[in-house]
Amino acid sequence: MLIFNDPPCRGQSGRLSRRTFLQVGGLAAGGLTLPQLLAAEQANGQKRSHKAVIMIYLTGGPPHQDMVDPKPAAPADIRGEFAPISTRLPGIQFSEHMPGLAQRADRLATIRTLVGSEGRHSSFQCVTGHRFANQPAGGWPGYESVISKLQGPAHPAVPPAINLFMKMAHLPYNHPGSGFLGASHQAFQPGGDARANMTLNSVNLGRLDQRRELLSGLDRFRRQVDVVHTKTGLDPFTEQALNVLTSSRLADALDLEKEDPAIRNSYGTDDPKALSYGHLGYQAIMSKFLLARRLVQAGARCVSVTFADFDWHGGNFSNGRKVIPLFDRGLSALIDDLERHGLQEDVTVVAWGEFGRTPKINKSAGRDHWNRNAFAILAGGGMPTGQVIGTTNRYAEEPVQRPVHFQEVTATLYRNLGLDVAKDNITDPNGRPHLVVDSGVRPLPELS
Numbered sequence: 001m002l003i004f005n006d007p008p009c010r011g012q013s014g015r016l017s018r019r020t021f022l023q024v025g026g027l028a029a030g031g032l033t034l035p036q037l038l039a040a041e042q043a044n045g046q047k048r049s050h051k052a053v054i055m056i057y058l059t060g061g062p063p064h065q066d067m068v069d070p071k072p073a074a075p076a077d078i079r080g081e082f083a084p085i086s087t088r089l090p091g092i093q094f095s096e097h098m099p100g101l102a103q104r105a106d107r108l109a110t111i112r113t114l115v116g117s118e119g120r121h122s123s124f125q126c127v128t129g130h131r132f133a134n135q136p137a138g139g140w141p142g143y144e145s146v147i148s149k150l151q152g153p154a155h156p157a158v159p160p161a162i163n164l165f166m167k168m169a170h171l172p173y174n175h176p177g178s179g180f181l182g183a184s185h186q187a188f189q190p191g192g193d194a195r196a197n198m199t200l201n202s203v204n205l206g207r208l209d210q211r212r213e214l215l216s217g218l219d220r221f222r223r224q225v226d227v228v229h230t231k232t233g234l235d236p237f238t239e240q241a242l243n244v245l246t247s248s249r250l251a252d253a254l255d256l257e258k259e260d261p262a263i264r265n266s267y268g269t270d271d272p273k274a275l276s277y278g279h280l281g282y283q284a285i286m287s288k289f290l291l292a293r294r295l296v297q298a299g300a301r302c303v304s305v306t307f308a309d310f311d312w313h314g315g316n317f318s319n320g321r322k323v324i325p326l327f328d329r330g331l332s333a334l335i336d337d338l339e340r341h342g343l344q345e346d347v348t349v350v351a352w353g354e355f356g357r358t359p360k361i362n363k364s365a366g367r368d369h370w371n372r373n374a375f376a377i378l379a380g381g382g383m384p385t386g387q388v389i390g391t392t393n394r395y396a397e398e399p400v401q402r403p404v405h406f407q408e409v410t411a412t413l414y415r416n417l418g419l420d421v422a423k424d425n426i427t428d429p430n431g432r433p434h435l436v437v438d439s440g441v442r443p444l445p446e447l448s
Contacts (some may be wrong), residue, residue: 003222019127050154050382051346051417052296055143055304056289056331057126057165057283058353059173061366064358064375064397066320067095069112078359078395081317092388097324100332101377106386107335107344109378109447111392113399119371121311122172123165125354127304127412128179134281135426138180139147141412144302145178146436147417148185149426155299157247162295163187164288164305168281175304178426187304190254253298256287263340264290267333274322275309282309283322289330293337296347301417310353314364327351335379348381348416350409359395372398376409381416383447407441415443 061320065071069086070093084093087105094102101108118131126133128140141149145159153160165175178186252258267286274284284307292303295430307330356374357367373392379385391401409417411421414436421441425433 005180008294035222035336049350050299050301052154052300053143053147053348053350053413053417054292054296054334055126055302055413056326056349056351057123057304057306058308058351059123059168059306060309060353061357061369061374062310062353063312063316063320063357064112064373064392065357065367066316067098068110068375068377069392069396070089070095071394071396073361073407074359074395077361080361082320089386089388089430095319095324098328100328104332104335104379105388106369107339107379107384109385109387109389110375111376111378111389111404111409112376112392113403114352114356114406114409115372115399115403117371117374119230119355119369121170121369122176123174123306124172125406126131126352127176129407134433136430136434137181138182138429140178141181141185141426142180142187142304143413144187144304145181145185145348146414146426147301147419148178148187149181150419150424150436151301151417153299154301155249155265157249158253158295158299159185159188159250160301161185162303163189164291165189166281166283166285166306168306168309170280173281173306181426187302191252200280216355219388249298253294253300254291256290256294259290259294263337267334268326268329271326274326275413276317276393277309284308284326286326286330288339289334290337293334293341293343293347297341297343309350310357311367312357313362313368314367316357316361318365331377338380344380345382346380348383349379349414350376350413352376352379355402356396376404377410378447380414381447383416387446389444389446404444405441407437408444411437412443412447415448 010177065078066080066082070082071079072084072093072252073079083096083101085096085102087094087102088090092105094105118125118133120132122132127142129143130140142161144163148159148161149274151160163175168174175187264287267290268312270286272278275282277447288305288307292305295303307327310323312319331349334349338347338349353374355369358370362368373396388397389402390404392398393400413426414421419436421435421437421443425435
């Protein structure tokens, strides 16, 4: 938290003491101050290219048959209630409730044959790329934490990893965290206390009731720091910490009031009540898509988002009519927006869930859990898009051509971020190195 201290907390000269200044850089991450963390990052030889990934976790397992792999020739209790529509790719159809993505299919890489799901109702496999069982000491870290460890920040005022997950009632849906990489590489969550800590809380609020006075207070603080720098010679990592804590870059990225209203409108309106159980955290928050774009544009390397819920054991089609069009609009707007800002070569987008849904519709008009096949949608990242990877059988039960493993997608994300998955590794608390994906797994050649 950035604090302008009152005179009793200053040095005898009335200027900010070095000790107090260093306290400003403390972020309570494993007991290290921010300058120490920045120094450790550089000592690890982190890379500085700014590639980025936006991961959209479709909570609960989205129905592949009712979104990207319709089977209109199947019996009614398998094909369901949604009609297929043509896409911009000849012979490829999506659900009628995805017209936006259908018209952008030439800018997508759609995987219809995602396999390797362990069948857990959890974000773990999507976020870490690993199975939950047989974890190393401390647990597998999220992919954002891996990038934080190996690459560090792309911009000194923006955390490399940002978590925009909603807090959900089913605890395993929530973000699994940084695992054995520890708190110093935890994905930053800009909400609650963390968001409050981005404000200037003790700048004599009686005198700062106007924005001009607030900026004046910040200017005074910077001048005091300049004096400290001159007198004591602050190291470059403390200077970088000052950039993080006094820059408005992150706060500005999170402030949607600074966005063009027309662009905001293109993403649609947040709908916390799209599902009857939205009060449990399963909400269609369209602005998360826009926040993700603003954050990677500001300098974040990884931004992870949750969207709604797709665990429709009952009411698959009534819920789908509400939620799928919202997802379609949000992801379509994000793809357009990244291109509008010239980010389509550097930012990879992936949308996926932990498994697919049963081909057979149950007695409650729902689809149950199905870990034999799922789907993923990718865009951007300089990848050769305009393709559909994999073919399922006539009921979308399982692949008949080109099954794609979860880890192949994770490896592709890491490749797009600049890692060599055959060599780059992270070390657990027992000193054992681990490749970022399992040995032998390689990025998708179709997306190279």
